[in-house]
Amino acid sequence: MTTLETPPTTTPTPPPPPPAMRRAGNETSRVLLKRLAGCLIGGFVLGLMVNSKEGSPDDFGFVFHQTALKPRMLIFLAIGVVIFAGITFWGYLRQHARRPGVRPLGMGILVIVVSQVVLNWYDPQTVKFNGLRKLVDKSSGLSSTTTWFFDWLSWTLVALSVVVTGAAIVTRRRVFGWVTTVLGIAGAVLAWTAHSDVLDLGGGIDHSLGAYGDVIGFLILAGAGATVALSQAEVADSRGFMTRVMEYRPGLPFAVLGAVLAAFSYARNCWFAPVNRNLDFAKTHDAYQGTDINSLASNYLGWLGWVCFVVVAVLTLAATYLRQRLLGWLAAGAALVATVLTFFSLKSMTDVAAKSVPQFGKSWNNLGAGGFTACISYGLFAAAAAYVIARPKTRAAGKSATLPVSRALEKARNSANMKALIVIALAVALFYPPMLSQYWQNVLVTQMAVYLLLAVGLNVVVGWAGLLDLGYIAFYAVGAYTTAYLTGSLPRKPPSWLHMTPLLTIPFAIVACLIAGVLLGAPTLRLRGDYLAIVTLGFGEIIQIVAQNNPGNFTNGPRGVEPPVPHPKLEIGGWKITWGLDNLPYWYLLLVMLAIVVVLFYRLENSRLGRAWAAIREDEVAAQASGVNTVRAKLLAFAIGASTSALAGTFFASQTGFFDPTQFDIFTSILIVAYVVFGGMGSLPGAMAGAAVLTWLPEFLKSQVPTDDRQMWVGALVLAMMIFRPAGLLPAKRRKAELSHLDEASPGEVSAIPRGGAM
Amino acid sequence: MIPQPLADTHDVVFDVEHITLRFGGVVSLNDVSMQMRRGEILAVIGPNGAGKTSLFNVLTGVYTPQEGRVLLRGRPGDSPVSVIGKKTHVINRLGVARTFQNIRLFPALTAIENVKVAVETRQKAGPLAAMLGMPWQRKEERDSTAAAYALMRDVGLGERGNELASSLAYGEQRRLEIARALGTNPGVLLLDEPAAGTNPQEKRELAELISRINRERNISVLLIEHDMKLVMSVADRIIVLNFGGKIAEGTPEEIQRNPAVVAAYLGTSAEDAARQATDQPELHLIDTQLEPPPTDEERSGD
Numbered sequence A: 001m002t003t004l005e006t007p008p009t010t011t012p013t014p015p016p017p018p019p020a021m022r023r024a025g026n027e028t029s030r031v032l033l034k035r036l037a038g039c040l041i042g043g044f045v046l047g048l049m050v051n052s053k054e055g056s057p058d059d060f061g062f063v064f065h066q067t068a069l070k071p072r073m074l075i076f077l078a079i080g081v082v083i084f085a086g087i088t089f090w091g092y093l094r095q096h097a098r099r100p101g102v103r104p105l106g107m108g109i110l111v112i113v114v115s116q117v118v119l120n121w122y123d124p125q126t127v128k129f130n131g132l133r134k135l136v137d138k139s140s141g142l143s144s145t146t147t148w149f150f151d152w153l154s155w156t157l158v159a160l161s162v163v164v165t166g167a168a169i170v171t172r173r174r175v176f177g178w179v180t181t182v183l184g185i186a187g188a189v190l191a192w193t194a195h196s197d198v199l200d201l202g203g204g205i206d207h208s209l210g211a212y213g214d215v216i217g218f219l220i221l222a223g224a225g226a227t228v229a230l231s232q233a234e235v236a237d238s239r240g241f242m243t244r245v246m247e248y249r250p251g252l253p254f255a256v257l258g259a260v261l262a263a264f265s266y267a268r269n270c271w272f273a274p275v276n277r278n279l280d281f282a283k284t285h286d287a288y289q290g291t292d293i294n295s296l297a298s299n300y301l302g303w304l305g306w307v308c309f310v311v312v313a314v315l316t317l318a319a320t321y322l323r324q325r326l327l328g329w330l331a332a333g334a335a336l337v338a339t340v341l342t343f344f345s346l347k348s349m350t351d352v353a354a355k356s357v358p359q360f361g362k363s364w365n366n367l368g369a370g371g372f373t374a375c376i377s378y379g380l381f382a383a384a385a386a387y388v389i390a391r392p393k394t395r396a397a398g399k400s401a402t403l404p405v406s407r408a409l410e411k412a413r414n415s416a417n418m419k420a421l422i423v424i425a426l427a428v429a430l431f432y433p434p435m436l437s438q439y440w441q442n443v444l445v446t447q448m449a450v451y452l453l454l455a456v457g458l459n460v461v462v463g464w465a466g467l468l469d470l471g472y473i474a475f476y477a478v479g480a481y482t483t484a485y486l487t488g489s490l491p492r493k494p495p496s497w498l499h500m501t502p503l504l505t506i507p508f509a510i511v512a513c514l515i516a517g518v519l520l521g522a523p524t525l526r527l528r529g530d531y532l533a534i535v536t537l538g539f540g541e542i543i544q545i546v547a548q549n550n551p552g553n554f555t556n557g558p559r560g561v562e563p564p565v566p567h568p569k570l571e572i573g574g575w576k577i578t579w580g581l582d583n584l585p586y587w588y589l590l591l592v593m594l595a596i597v598v599v600l601f602y603r604l605e606n607s608r609l610g611r612a613w614a615a616i617r618e619d620e621v622a623a624q625a626s627g628v629n630t631v632r633a634k635l636l637a638f639a640i641g642a643s644t645s646a647l648a649g650t651f652f653a654s655q656t657g658f659f660d661p662t663q664f665d666i667f668t669s670i671l672i673v674a675y676v677v678f679g680g681m682g683s684l685p686g687a688m689a690g691a692a693v694l695t696w697l698p699e700f701l702k703s704q705v706p707t708d709d710r711q712m713w714v715g716a717l718v719l720a721m722m723i724f725r726p727a728g729l730l731p732a733k734r735r736k737a738e739l740s741h742l743d744e745a746s747p748g749e750v751s752a753i754p755r756g757g758a759m
Numbered sequence B: 001m002i003p004q005p006l007a008d009t010h011d012v013v014f015d016v017e018h019i020t021l022r023f024g025g026v027v028s029l030n031d032v033s034m035q036m037r038r039g040e041i042l043a044v045i046g047p048n049g050a051g052k053t054s055l056f057n058v059l060t061g062v063y064t065p066q067e068g069r070v071l072l073r074g075r076p077g078d079s080p081v082s083v084i085g086k087k088t089h090v091i092n093r094l095g096v097a098r099t100f101q102n103i104r105l106f107p108a109l110t111a112i113e114n115v116k117v118a119v120e121t122r123q124k125a126g127p128l129a130a131m132l133g134m135p136w137q138r139k140e141e142r143d144s145t146a147a148a149y150a151l152m153r154d155v156g157l158g159e160r161g162n163e164l165a166s167s168l169a170y171g172e173q174r175r176l177e178i179a180r181a182l183g184t185n186p187g188v189l190l191l192d193e194p195a196a197g198t199n200p201q202e203k204r205e206l207a208e209l210i211s212r213i214n215r216e217r218n219i220s221v222l223l224i225e226h227d228m229k230l231v232m233s234v235a236d237r238i239i240v241l242n243f244g245g246k247i248a249e250g251t252p253e254e255i256q257r258n259p260a261v262v263a264a265y266l267g268t269s270a271e272d273a274a275r276q277a278t279d280q281p282e283l284h285l286i287d288t289q290l291e292p293p294p295t296d297e298e299r300s301g302d
């Protein structure tokens, strides 16, 4: 029985007697002491976390001993003290902390620290900044600025920037701001030259990110300095600034970015990369002289490529500058044509090369990043054009920046932003993966792809309907086993008329999952939140154990499926696509699936069912009283979520070919919940971003921290996210509203940390 | 208080007979019987904890009484159905809409979305039609938006549609709740203290709104309210509850003169109250402050 109304409190609690001054003093000192202890322990834990765990990885006592004794422990305790001071003197700092430039400053420092502490700097030796410093000290033949940079210059530049920017903020002298700008630019140049110096001397193939991160960090510092020097505002308004930048000439930043990227791609980037050689655009043209490449591609390499770039760039810049909708359409069309031309030329190039010199690598494996970068830059141009098309008349808005902007305008702005971002996301999703190394392509397809789909599906259940489903993986298993059965990969064979190719099994897998979803949902959906979570947890476990136990010799138990599930095939008329062992084609298959699902779900979110879900999540009793059939709506959420995981299951089964019940464990289930929560519950882009970031991060950390430490860092990131940004990476519109009213809302509302409860 | 016999029994909306509702040892409703006639504004009054909200919760299927029966003819011409054991949303579909004592909007939805949720419970298009963007689904969507805006204008919130429900002022939230209730096209509307926490001006407007809804839409209204001025001005009849039992029923004039009612409110015995009432003719229920005016804390959060 739910309690509808809390009985009114008739006796107001009398106000506490004014506390004696002495007691108040005690109270504050106790709070301070607690806070200091907390900060120091936090620093100590950080010290343990970044320990390299020399000796046995399981010998925690040894690790502890090492960490506690090393002088570097002092550094982390010092960090703790700094945080303590920051919290304690926040009141004094705050008036300055809100000034423009403070956030970029912090951001820049964070990026630099991460680059110089966490990231690798030189791959052939697998060293970080500090390791490289030792190498540089030992080696001769490097310029003295390089040695200095690694020795003391970079950290000094950072410290100087902080001090000078701080002075600029406090004293409001513009000169100091410009000094920081100069320092930042100098740092960026130094980092770049020092790294190339090392590369020139050391040689070898280097994919490390440290130097690039450092350059970006220093450039952000420079930007912070410029912001301090230029802005007179008391309170930073980055959103307003961004709006003004976009208002100045709609989409101009995208267009400029696209122009820079395209110029870089045509002038410097490597277009053709057969074994041991990197040829840029011009050299590629020379290399293809005299081959039997078709004339279009040959012309593209000769002059057409540059013409494409110039035409698209000029059209887009003109469109943004003149705010002409017609020019915008022209620019978008030109960008599309340029993309097609580029892509076509790339295909001809790679086919010719693969045919004539097989040892250069298979098709698509012998290309450099240049062509794909060019395609992405055309995507950026198209995004700028889309922005122009969506909002041709922004001049009026730009003028009335001080007035409260009308809602209609804001809506138009949001939709323009969204269109532009969708174009960019699409361009990156299409053209970035081919640039990746084999290893990362494999990660993309085997680690990320499926979880993107699963997160989007679970978001329906957890994010929209507000039902905590911890057994979501079970539906994934049902989908995968259905596909395996229908393709004849299980001991029990389907009747011959039901034997089919993987892609054809999708509707059947969906139906199977729908049934499973309803079977689980119908008896359990009456349960309240926590109880539902436990029951679904049990369901997930049951499905896994059933698969292990092999009832009726259906699942083949722990031995997994055999023979392997075939790879997907598609035949429409004479047009035939087959997927094989290559990873990249699977990515595009997934992209198609994901695009369909996202479009359908986006519509669903804004339909009556989507609103009914939101209503149930917000207040179930009120939803019922408004006539919402809550059981039906929840069942639908379960079923729709389940059918998405059927899609993922089919994809997974036919991509890996082999799987066994251990792949559907509770841990994975909970991971998917974590992706959704991390990305932003109830937000479609959030769920995808959460899955992408949290599947990418462990793989990325593989090369950066000891393997055993990876999950710890991921956990730390999730923890920090939940404390500082509880609504997630890309918060849902509806959820954001909910969370921003936390302080006023009923005490039953969930929040990561109660107000004022943090230390 | 013998209830007056009804001319036509088909015109009864709620026919409540001898319901008793207990929570463990607490008896929230004790053998309560009442009849609500079609088209009337019936007020339920009583001191705090008298069982008024419990009665609403029984009528809307949130609570199931241990004893008694409740028959409902939601809309004119309906045949009577028992309410007991039915789900809340089913009862809502039979024509019963309600508001809550402590406002229960969907705070993260906009005002217009709040109303649309209610309007759309009467629509047909399923999830598949929505995902595929079928023309009839789009038409329904447009219809519900138009209907919701019409309702918002009706309660005087025409301009506030895109605001988040939680960002509306207190009185506006109360009116939004009424709009949401009306969205389900009810035959009878249950209002639980709609004037609580509103200022005198808003109270007058609310009284006007309630009578207008009653008159123009021909919706019977069951009203819980502590503000006697409001009750006396809009109610056709009044039922008085105390300690879960019905102690009086009648027209506003009758109720004001009823010694048992005065006693219940003043906390004295009926005889004392009767004596007092005759001693001091100016003592009138209408002056009795039944509830302390809400403080700011009570207004901002429940």
Ligand SMILES: Nc1ncnc2c1ncn2[C@@H]1O[C@H](COP(=O)(O)OP(=O)(O)OP(=O)(O)O)[C@@H](O)[C@H]1O
Residues within 6 Å of the ligand: A001, A002, A003, A004, A005, A007, A008, B023, B026, B027, B028, B046, B047, B048, B049, B050, B051, B052, B053, B054, B055, B101
């Ligand atoms: N869910 C519940 N569980 C236990 N007791 C309840 C429950 N709901 C109501 N009661 C009890 O029933 C009695 C009547 O409560 P009810 O809310 O109906 O009073 P009310 O007349 O609406 O009062 P108010 O004017 O304060 O709103 C109270 O004693 C209350 O404590």
Ligand SMILES: [Mg+2]
Residues within 6 Å of the ligand: A005, B052, B053, B054, B101
């Ligand atoms: Mg009540």
